[in-house]
Amino acid sequence: MNFKLATWNINSVRLRxxxxEKLLAEQNPDVLCLQEIKCINDAFPLKDIRKAGYEHVAINGQKGYHGVAIVSRIPFKKVETKEFCGKGDARHVSVELDVPGGLQLHNFYVPAGGDEPDPEINEKFAHxxxxxxxxTEWYGGMKKKSENRMVLVGDLNVAPLEHDVWSHKQLLKVVSHTPIEVDLMNEVIASHDWVDVMRRFVPETEKLYSWWSYRAKDWAAADRGRRLDHIWVTPALKDAPQSMQVLREARGWERASDHVPVIATMKL
Structure with missing residues (x-):
C-alpha cells in the first residue's frame, strides 16, 4: 500500500x-504526528480533526506544555505511551497501525535542553x-528482528549533521548541535539500526532545515535554520520511502509554528 506520513511540531494545536486543517486538506497524509500540542487530552480539538476525515486519534497531552498526538485515517490496533526520566512529561505516544504486515509508529518530543550546554549548571540540558x-536503553533492549517494521518521528531537538545547521562551526557550542548531543543521537540510532529517511533524499553535503527561530526579523532572508525534526525507519523498511518533503512554505503561514511539517511517502 502507499502510505503518506507527516510530522510537525505545531507549538499549540488549539492556537494553530x-x-x-490547512495541512491536512492540502497534503492529505494518511497519518499526522504532532508535537508540543500544549493541552490536556480533553482539550484537544477532536471535532475539527474528525471533521477533516481523521477518525483515529491517539493523544498524550499535558496542560500548557509538551504533549504529542497522532491523527490517522488508518485504524489503530494498539496505543501506548512511555514516560521518560520519571518527570511525568507527555513526550511520547506510539500506535500500531492496522496495515498489512503491521507498522509500529513512535512519535517523540525530546526536551529542548535550555540555553547552556552544561548539565552541571543547566538542569534542562541534563534532562x-x-x-x-x-x-537508547529502551530501543536497545528491544529484540532486533529483521522483520521489525517501525517508524520513529518527531521533534528530536538535535541537528546531528554538519549541514543540518546554518553554521557548523558557530553552533558547536549551541544546544541542539553540541558534540555530546550528536553522540547521544547516534547512540539512539545505533540502538535499533534506525535509517534516516530525510537524508536518503537530500545528501549530507546539502543544507536541510525544519526549524527557523522566531527571533529573526526575516527568517527566510536570514535562513539560519536547523534540522530538528526527523523521520527514521527500521532496516525492514529501509526501501519503503519513496519521497520526502520539508514544507518550508509553512514557516511563512500566518501565525506559523517555528517548525515546519516534514512529509514522507512510503510503499508498505
Missing amino acids: INLV KLAFMREM
Missing part, C-alpha cells in the same frame, strides 16, 4: 488548528541528555 540515554 486552522493550520493543521535532555538523560532522556536520550533512556531512548
Whole structure:
C-alpha cells in the first residue's frame, strides 16, 4: 500500500488548528504526528480533526506544555505511551497501525535542553541528555528482528549533521548541535539500526532545515535554520520511502509554528 506520513511540531494545536486543517486538506497524509500540542487530552480539538476525515486519534497531552498526538485515517490496533526520566512529561505516544504486515509508529518530543550546554549548571540540558540515554536503553533492549517494521518521528531537538545547521562551526557550542548531543543521537540510532529517511533524499553535503527561530526579523532572508525534526525507519523498511518533503512554505503561514511539517511517502 502507499502510505503518506507527516510530522510537525505545531507549538499549540488549539492556537494553530486552522493550520493543521490547512495541512491536512492540502497534503492529505494518511497519518499526522504532532508535537508540543500544549493541552490536556480533553482539550484537544477532536471535532475539527474528525471533521477533516481523521477518525483515529491517539493523544498524550499535558496542560500548557509538551504533549504529542497522532491523527490517522488508518485504524489503530494498539496505543501506548512511555514516560521518560520519571518527570511525568507527555513526550511520547506510539500506535500500531492496522496495515498489512503491521507498522509500529513512535512519535517523540525530546526536551529542548535550555540555553547552556552544561548539565552541571543547566538542569534542562541534563534532562535532555538523560532522556536520550533512556531512548537508547529502551530501543536497545528491544529484540532486533529483521522483520521489525517501525517508524520513529518527531521533534528530536538535535541537528546531528554538519549541514543540518546554518553554521557548523558557530553552533558547536549551541544546544541542539553540541558534540555530546550528536553522540547521544547516534547512540539512539545505533540502538535499533534506525535509517534516516530525510537524508536518503537530500545528501549530507546539502543544507536541510525544519526549524527557523522566531527571533529573526526575516527568517527566510536570514535562513539560519536547523534540522530538528526527523523521520527514521527500521532496516525492514529501509526501501519503503519513496519521497520526502520539508514544507518550508509553512514557516511563512500566518501565525506559523517555528517548525515546519516534514512529509514522507512510503510503499508498505
